[in-house]
Amino acid sequence: MDGAGFWDLDVSTPKTLDGLASPVPGDSILLGLSKGTRLSRPNQMDFMQCFMHAPLILSYAKPQGLCLQRVLTIPFSDRWLCHLKYLRKLSLRGYENLKNMTNGISNLKNLHYLDLSWTSNEKLPNSMCLLINLQTLKLIHCRCLTKLPSNFCKLINLRHFELVGSNIEKMPNYIGKLKHLRTMNKFVVAEKGGSKLKELGILDHLTGSRSISNVGCIDETTEVREAKLKEKHLDTLMLQYWRCHEVALHQESIVEALEPNHAIEELTVDGYIGGKFPNWVGGSHLANLVSLYLLRCAKFEQLPLFGQLPSLQKLVIKGFDGIKVIGEEFYGNGSSSAPFCCLSYLSSDEMLDGEE
Incomplete structure (x- = not known):
């Protein structure tokens, strides 16, 4: 105390x-x-x-x-939660016996920090949304958790929200109302329901890392532009295309609109179903890009211009089954600058159709 x-x-x-x-x-x-x-x-x-x-x-x-x-673990129950009304920080990280957070969590009106990472939690009660003073919520690797409370937008003072590794199927509605959000390391695009990607554009203070899952479910380029990713000061961006049952059309124009801020240092593209990368991936736009991971992009026949990324140190290319030619464009031989001037790590496999 x-x-x-x-x-x-x-x-x-x-x-x-x-x-x-x-x-x-x-x-x-x-x-x-x-x-x-x-x-x-x-x-x-x-x-x-x-x-x-x-x-x-x-x-x-x-x-x-x-x-x-x-000697033994603490049995988690409402009995002791209801007595801790002045509690400000609660970490149940790794508490394997926790499968359902109880309604008693709503008694912790002064709670600022809640970590439920690496638990077996299957459901969060709607009463949790009464924690109006909550600033940090961690749900990292909550594999059994598939949905968030419907009134999640009432956590109006939330600043840090971490859910990488969870199996959330969609974001709660009106996530754009959380005006104080500074970090949210994962956004799930749903085929139906949930917040749209464009609500990120309302959140002016977002920084840090961002994973966007189910990118293939985005069906409008205007929705991506309204997300204003280019204005967000992100250092890491991951675009994941898996878990989409119906892939929207015009994926090449959509991924072109997903252009991040030039300060980004790490980019991962996983499962992209288009035939070519956007123009912003190669060349000088991503001047600060240090690590690039390209995974399971099976429809590509030719690699884009990566040789002229001036800060690139690590390049991983896996699952490009359709690659036939690795030409001069990959190295940027038309440029006066030496290709891959900073590259120290290269990993490449499964380019099964490679001819050159």
Whole structure:
């Protein structure tokens, strides 16, 4: 508990009592509370009995002194959530037993940070959207999670949203209302329903990494232009085309409109079904591009101009079954500059039809 009376609770390492509580007066006692929580000894005992329903071993070890060590994981329930109304940070990262977040999460009105990454969570309750002070939500590698609460747009103070590795099928409606969003590392384009890609254009503060899944489901070039990717200060962009049952027409014009900001440093294109890359991929536009990953683009017959990317250090090309010729255009031999002047890593395979 800090000077304002708030708790920080972290059970990401449930087999270890990782927080140090300093009772007044007395020896240090380890609790499953991080950030040096200060409690009196009677209150420590009350806390352990109320919130940590697992066997505890009382022991003494130098230099810590008297210690309480937890043997089993903490059973997650509304019983202890409802008592922690001042909690600001909750990490359940890697908590395998968590399959359904309870409605009790809505009691944590002061919660700023919530990490449910690497859990087996299958559903988030709509009541979670009452956490209007929540600023960071992490759902990394939540493989069992396929949808987000319908009222997700009510998390009006959300600044950081991470869901890479999750199996979310579509973004919640009205994601553009989250005006304070600064990082959102994945956007899923749905065949039906959910927020459209163009809502990214309303979010003026977005930076960092971005993965756009199911790009093949985008059916209008105007929708891509309204997303204003070229105005977003991204350092990483991943365009993924898989998981689309019906691929929209005009994919070459759509990917042309997906041009990112010139400051981008890493680009991945996975499963692109067009016959040629957009003009912005090669040449001087991506002057700061360091890493380029081109995966499973089976319809390509000729590689574009990559040799003149001045900062390119890593190039990975895999699954280009239709490549017949690697010509001068790939190296940019018509230019006065030496090709691949910074390249230090090249990986290429599965170009089965290569002739030259």
